[in-house]
Amino acid sequence: MLHSDTEAFDQIPMMEDRRVLEAMASRLEGLTKQEVIQNLDRFGRNAVPGLKRKSLIKRFLANFTHLMAFLLWGGGVIGFVAGMPQLGYAIWAVNLINGIFSFWQEYKAEKATETLLRLLPAFARIVREGREVRVLAEELVPGDILLLAEGEKIPADARLLSGSALTVDQSTLTGESRPVQKTGDVAHPHQDRWEYPNLIFAGTSVATGSARAVVIATGGDTEFGKIARLTQALPEAPSPLQKEMMWVTRLITLLVVAIGAVFWAAATLLAGLELRVGFVFAMGMIVAFVPEGLLPTVTLSLAMGVQRMARRNALVKTLSSVETLGSTTVICTDKTGTLTQNEMTVTDFWVGGRKLKLTGVGYHSDGQVLEAGRPVSVHFQPDLQELLTAASLCNNSRLVSSGSVPGVWTPVGESGEAALRVAALKAGLNGEEIERLYPRISEIPFDTRRRRMTTIQQGPEERIVFVKGSAKELLTLCTRFRQGGAEITLDEKTRREISDAVDGYARGGLRVLAFARRTLPGSLSDFTPYQMERELTFLGLAALTDPPRAGVAEAVEKCHRAGIRLVMFTGDYELTAEAVARKIGLLRSSRSRIYTGGEVAEMSDAELAEVLRANVVFARFTPEEKLRLVAILQTMGEVVAVTGDGVNDAPALKKADIGVAMGKSGTDVAREAADMVLVDDDFASIVNAVEEGRAVYANIRKFITYIFTSNVAEAFPFIFFALSSGRIPLGLNVMQVLSIDLGTDIMPALALGAEKPESGLMDRPPRPRNQHVIDKPLLIRVFFWLGLFQGITAMVAFYFQYWRNGFVGQWIDLPSGGTLYASATTMTLAAIVASQVGNLFTQRSERLSLFRMNPFTNRLLWLGVGVEVVLLLAVVYLPPFQKVFGTAPFAAANWFLLLAAVPLLPLADEVRKAVARRKTKSRGNESLH
Numbered sequence: 001m002l003h004s005d006t007e008a009f010d011q012i013p014m015m016e017d018r019r020v021l022e023a024m025a026s027r028l029e030g031l032t033k034q035e036v037i038q039n040l041d042r043f044g045r046n047a048v049p050g051l052k053r054k055s056l057i058k059r060f061l062a063n064f065t066h067l068m069a070f071l072l073w074g075g076g077v078i079g080f081v082a083g084m085p086q087l088g089y090a091i092w093a094v095n096l097i098n099g100i101f102s103f104w105q106e107y108k109a110e111k112a113t114e115t116l117l118r119l120l121p122a123f124a125r126i127v128r129e130g131r132e133v134r135v136l137a138e139e140l141v142p143g144d145i146l147l148l149a150e151g152e153k154i155p156a157d158a159r160l161l162s163g164s165a166l167t168v169d170q171s172t173l174t175g176e177s178r179p180v181q182k183t184g185d186v187a188h189p190h191q192d193r194w195e196y197p198n199l200i201f202a203g204t205s206v207a208t209g210s211a212r213a214v215v216i217a218t219g220g221d222t223e224f225g226k227i228a229r230l231t232q233a234l235p236e237a238p239s240p241l242q243k244e245m246m247w248v249t250r251l252i253t254l255l256v257v258a259i260g261a262v263f264w265a266a267a268t269l270l271a272g273l274e275l276r277v278g279f280v281f282a283m284g285m286i287v288a289f290v291p292e293g294l295l296p297t298v299t300l301s302l303a304m305g306v307q308r309m310a311r312r313n314a315l316v317k318t319l320s321s322v323e324t325l326g327s328t329t330v331i332c333t334d335k336t337g338t339l340t341q342n343e344m345t346v347t348d349f350w351v352g353g354r355k356l357k358l359t360g361v362g363y364h365s366d367g368q369v370l371e372a373g374r375p376v377s378v379h380f381q382p383d384l385q386e387l388l389t390a391a392s393l394c395n396n397s398r399l400v401s402s403g404s405v406p407g408v409w410t411p412v413g414e415s416g417e418a419a420l421r422v423a424a425l426k427a428g429l430n431g432e433e434i435e436r437l438y439p440r441i442s443e444i445p446f447d448t449r450r451r452r453m454t455t456i457q458q459g460p461e462e463r464i465v466f467v468k469g470s471a472k473e474l475l476t477l478c479t480r481f482r483q484g485g486a487e488i489t490l491d492e493k494t495r496r497e498i499s500d501a502v503d504g505y506a507r508g509g510l511r512v513l514a515f516a517r518r519t520l521p522g523s524l525s526d527f528t529p530y531q532m533e534r535e536l537t538f539l540g541l542a543a544l545t546d547p548p549r550a551g552v553a554e555a556v557e558k559c560h561r562a563g564i565r566l567v568m569f570t571g572d573y574e575l576t577a578e579a580v581a582r583k584i585g586l587l588r589s590s591r592s593r594i595y596t597g598g599e600v601a602e603m604s605d606a607e608l609a610e611v612l613r614a615n616v617v618f619a620r621f622t623p624e625e626k627l628r629l630v631a632i633l634q635t636m637g638e639v640v641a642v643t644g645d646g647v648n649d650a651p652a653l654k655k656a657d658i659g660v661a662m663g664k665s666g667t668d669v670a671r672e673a674a675d676m677v678l679v680d681d682d683f684a685s686i687v688n689a690v691e692e693g694r695a696v697y698a699n700i701r702k703f704i705t706y707i708f709t710s711n712v713a714e715a716f717p718f719i720f721f722a723l724s725s726g727r728i729p730l731g732l733n734v735m736q737v738l739s740i741d742l743g744t745d746i747m748p749a750l751a752l753g754a755e756k757p758e759s760g761l762m763d764r765p766p767r768p769r770n771q772h773v774i775d776k777p778l779l780i781r782v783f784f785w786l787g788l789f790q791g792i793t794a795m796v797a798f799y800f801q802y803w804r805n806g807f808v809g810q811w812i813d814l815p816s817g818g819t820l821y822a823s824a825t826t827m828t829l830a831a832i833v834a835s836q837v838g839n840l841f842t843q844r845s846e847r848l849s850l851f852r853m854n855p856f857t858n859r860l861l862w863l864g865v866g867v868e869v870v871l872l873l874a875v876v877y878l879p880p881f882q883k884v885f886g887t888a889p890f891a892a893a894n895w896f897l898l899l900a901a902v903p904l905l906p907l908a909d910e911v912r913k914a915v916a917r918r919k920t921k922s923r924g925n926e927s928l929h
Contacts, residue, residue, distance in 0.1 A: 331559065627652045
C-alpha cells in the first residue's frame, strides 16, 4: 500500500483505476473487516485533529495567576500579616470576583467547541465485502470504496473511479465559489492539485451528480487536516493590551514596593515608630498606591466594548481582542462580499459592434435591454439572442423562485453565472427551454489556468461548442465574429475594438465575460478538448457589476483619516479590481498600480515589504498567499487585521493580530481561527469595530487617570504623617483607603469605561506600538496637577474638622484617637470622594472642554455618582460601616465645604486643556508656514 510513500502517493491522480486500487490495496468490492482493522491501527481514525487549547481548568486558573493577580494576592497576604484580616479578605475577594468574571466572559464569547469536526459528515456510505453499508465517517480508512450523492459532504480525500454529472463545491478549501466538475479521467501531471479532475477532498461537498471513489487519505493526512495542523502550529501571541497590562503591573509593582520601603524607613527612622507600627504604616502607603479596582474596571470596560461591537454586527471572541482592534494599523480585506455586495448584475452587452444596456438590479427579473436609451427586443437582436443562448447553456447555476415575491430569484451556484441567467430572463429568454432544445453532452469545466469553461450541446441538427471565459484569452482562440446574424472574419481592427470595450468596462469596475461558439462537424470522438476550443466565432461580451456595499466608501475614508493602510486582494481581473478600489476611495494616487498574484510570487520579502508601505491592491490573488503577506506586515511592526471565509484562510486569520471571519459566507474553520466574526460580512463593520477598539483604549486611559488621582490623594495623609515625625495624625486609615479603591471609585470608573467614541477619535493616527497606556503626560497630569489639588483638598478637609472643634490654627499634635479623630478622617475620605465626583466628568475627554460635552449622553455617569454618594453616606452614618472603616459623622454644615470641592478638579483641568489646545493650534499654524 502506497499511503506512506509520498512520491508514489502523489502519482495516484495520474494512475489508471486498476493501478489505483492496487496501490491502495483495495478492490471494487471494498475492504474486508480484517483489512479495516489493520488500516485503523496504521492510519488512525478519520478525525481532524482538534484545535489545541488549554484545558478548561488551566484557562480558568490563568485568570488568577497573571502578574496583576499575583500583586493582589500579595496585598491580601500583607493585610493578614499586618493584623488586618478584613483588608486581606477584601483584596482577595476582588481578585476572585474579577477572575471568575473574566473567565465567564471569554467562555461565553469563545464557544469552546471543536467546529472543525462540524464540516465533516457524521456518516458515510461505503462498499465493504461487496455490500453497501453506512458507517460513522470517523471509521473510514484508506482503501474504502466511497459512495456519494448530490448534497452530501465529502468525508475524506478520495480518487474518483466513476461519476455521473459530478460537480463539487471546493470553496471551503480554495475560496473559489464556482462548483468544479469532477470525472474519473486520469489527470495531467502538471495540473494544480485542486484542479485534478479525479480527486475530491474532505470538507467539500457534492453540488450535483453522484460518484464512486476510493479513499486515499483520512484525518490529519487529508488536505483539510494539513490546513488544520498549519493553523495549530501558529503560536498564540499576547495581544497589545495583554502586553500593556503586564507592563503596567510591573510598573505599579516597582512603584508600590519602592514607596512602601521608603515610607517604612521614614516611619521607623524619622517618626520613631515601632517596627510593627511602621510596617502597618508602609502597608497603608502600598494599599493607597495599588489600584485594586483597576483590574475589574479594565475587564468590565472590555466586556462592555464587546457588547457595543455586537450591536454594530461584530462579534468579538476574546476580551483582549477589543483593544487590539483599536491598535490596528493595516486592514487586509477581500473584495467580493466584503467591500462589495456579492450580488452580481449584468449591466452591459457588446454584440456585433453595438453597445447595449440592461436595466434592473440583482436577482430580479424586472429589467429591459436598451440601446441609446430606447428599449430593444431581443428577438430583433439575433446577435444578442445568440450571446444569451450561450450564456444560458455554458452555465452551471440555477435560479430558485423566492416564492413570496414574483420575479425575485435565489441563486444556486456561482453568482456571476446566476446573473447571466437573470439577464436572459430580463431579455425574454427562458434558460430552461433553451436547455431542453440544446441538451448538454459534455463539459470542460472552468479552471484558473485556462480561464474558461466549455460545454458541448446537442442541437436539432448539429453539435455546438459554447465557450465562456476571460475576454483576452478567448479572443486568441477566435477567427470570426458574429455581426447582424452572420459570421464575419475577425480582423485586427475588430480585435482592437473588442479589447478597448473590455478595458473600458473593466475601468468602470465591471467584470467582463466573453462568449464564443463553433459547430462540430462529424463525430465528437474526432476532436480533442484542445481542438474543440479552436477556430471559434466570437459572440460578444457581457459586463457584470458587483456594486460596493452601502457605507464602504465612507468607511474607507475613515481609514484614511485614521492613518490605517488598506490592502485589498481579489481573484478578479486587474482593471476591475483597480476600478472598484478607486470607486470606494481605496486608491487615490494616479501612480498607484495593481499587483497580480504571479508578480507577488516572484517578489522577495524585502520587495513586497516596500510595496506594502502604501495602500495596495492585489489581483488574481490566491488565499494561500495571505499568510506570507501577514507575516511580512508583522515583521514591519504593523498590527494587522485580516478578513477571510474559507478553510484555506484559517492560517492567515490565526497568524494575524486580528482575524476577521465572515458570519454569513464564512466556514466554521475560518470562524474558529478568527478573533472576530462579522455578522453582516460588511467592511464598514470592521471600521466600526476599530473605532470601538480605540474608544476602549481611550476609556482605559480615562479611568486609570481617574483611579490614580485618588491614589495620589490617599497618599497625602501618610506623607504628612511621615514628614512630621508622627506629630500630624494619620488623616486616613487603611480601610478607608480601601473603601475608596474598592467602593466609591468602582462604579464611576466603570461609567468612564462605557463612554462612546468621542468626536475626532478616527481623525488621529494609530497609537505607536511603543506608546504605553500609562505615559509621561498621564503621570504628570495625575501626580503634579489633579492628584496634587485633590490631596491638598483632602488635608484641608481633615484640618477643617479640627478647627471647627476648637483647634483653630493648630497644625500638629492634634488628637489621634476618639470620635473627633474619626470624624476628621471621615472628612478626609469625604473630600476625596467629593472631588472625585467632579473628576469623573472632566475625565470624559483628555482634550475636549467639559463645557462642550453633553453630560447626559452617558447615563452610567449619573448612576456612578449616585452609587458613590450612597456609599459615602453609608460609610459616614451607618454604625456597621463606621465600625469596619473607623468613621464617625460630622456636622451637616461641613457638606457645604465638600460641595465646594466638587468643581475644583474640573476647573483645574480646564486650565490644562486650554493650554494644551493652544499649543496644538500653534504647532498646526507653524506647520503651515
